[in-house]
Amino acid sequence: MAYIELSNDFPGIRGLMAYRPETAHPLNALAEVLLRDDDNTLSRGERELIATYVSYLNDCFFCQNVHGALAGHYLQCSLQEIDDMKMDAQGAPLSDKMKALMAIAASVQRSGKAVTEEQIAAAKANGATDRELHDTVLIAAAFCMFNRYVDGLGTWAPKDRNFYVNRAPQRAAEGYIATNLFQ
Amino acid sequence: MPYIKLDSHLPGITGLLETRKDTAQPIRDLTQFLLRGQNTLTEAERELIATVVSNGNECRFCTTAHTAAANLLLGEETTCSLVKDDPDTAPVSGKMKALLHIANAVRVSGKNVTPQLVDRAKSEGATEQEIHDTVLIAALFCLYNRYVDGLGTALPDDASYYNTLAQRLVNHGYTRLPQGYSHIRP
Structure with a gap:
């Protein structure tokens, strides 16, 4: 049960978005440009993985399952493989660049101030561009917002993790804006 | 030195928003609606929420900017100074005290918001929408603070500079200036 009367039964952020469409629109637009816009040298799967990792570190069940399922869909990984990556990003079968970006995302999750010059230098040495650094920090920061929004209002989430896996292909195809989120 | 090359001479958030207008647009739209849109919370009250969260996150740029905006809207500096220290000591309504406690909890983690914190806000007269907007404003500033500090702006x-910025935030709001920012010097 959410802390406020949403007058709908949609889980997680979808219930909040149906309650307050005025804020839903820019929130979805931000997710679309950050995670799904194809004018990006990070793949959709890599960006969803950053979102999943931050949501995991923030212990937000709904977000880590929605975005973990999308990351699994794009990267063609099982739920178990995604779980392994979020629990041990540095030991995961990821490129050195992605490992460096995941380390920066983990710092951002704690505090913007936790990002170090050494982390930035390591990412650049492994080929990360300024744009990729920007997007990594902003995706991590955005999920520090989304996670707090979802949990701070006490929304409910389906417990069956396959619920999220089953929805992922359609969510990937339709995106964050051009779809009716409330179905 | 910022961690990435920013096209602009602008400090803090403005350089980031000008360098990446594609991501800036929804962030600006969300902020304009939450902090300046029709609301039963005043603009000053919403700026206090932004300030308290930025202060707790130790983001110097955001804290100074939103303190200046709140002071300008309130016409005095005491209230904002006190809410940063402890909302219960500040000359704000019981409802605002309760909402600021929710904002402080959100800052640490969404999971730190308890039914007790929400019940206190409701018993002090906060509406459901005011509670919603408080949580989302606090969450939004967890984004801003991390964005600004995480890229070393x-x-x-x-x-x-902050006084000029506060006047812009009060008189113009959070949408992009139609003439851009090339006339502004740090």
């Missing part, structure tokens, strides 16, 4: 050289 510069602080303005001159403290008067």
Whole structure:
């Protein structure tokens, strides 16, 4: 049960978005440009993985399952493989660049101030561009917002993790804006 | 030195928003609606929420900017100074005290918001929408603070920059200036 009367039964952020469409629109637009816009040298799967990792570190069940399922869909990984990556990003079968970006995302999750010059230098040495650094920090920061929004209002989430896996292909195809989120 | 090359001479958030207008647009739209849209919370009250969260996150640029905006809207500096220290000591309504406690909880983690914190806000007269907007404003500033500090953006050289910025936030709001920012010097 959410802390406020949403007058709908949609889980997680979808219930909040149906309650307050005025804020839903820019929130979805931000997710679309950050995670799904194809004018990006990070793949959709890599960006969803950053979102999943931050949501995991923030212990937000709904977000880590929605975005973990999308990351699994794009990267063609099982739920178990995604779980392994979020629990041990540095030991995961990821490129050195992605490992460096995941380390920066983990710092951002704690505090913007936790990002170090050494982390930035390591990412650049492994080929990360300024744009990729920007997007990594902003995706991590955005999920520090989304996670707090979802949990701070006490929304409910389906417990069956396959619920999220089953929805992922359609969510990937339709995106964050051009779809009716409330179905 | 910022961690990435920013096209702009602008310190803090403005340089980031100008460098990446594609991601800036929804962030600006969300902020304009939450902090300046029709609301039963005043603009000053919403700026206090932004300030308390930025202060708790130790983001110097955001804290100074939103303190200046709140002071300008309130016409005095005591209230904002006190809410940063402890909302219960500040000359704000019981409802605002309760909402600021929710904002402080959100800052740490969404999971730190308890039914007791929400019940206190409701018993002090907060509406469901005011609670919703408080949580989302606090969450939004957890984004801003991390964005500004996580990319190592510069602080303005001159403290008067914040007064000019506060006037812009009060008189114009959070949408992009139609003429851009090339006339502004740090």
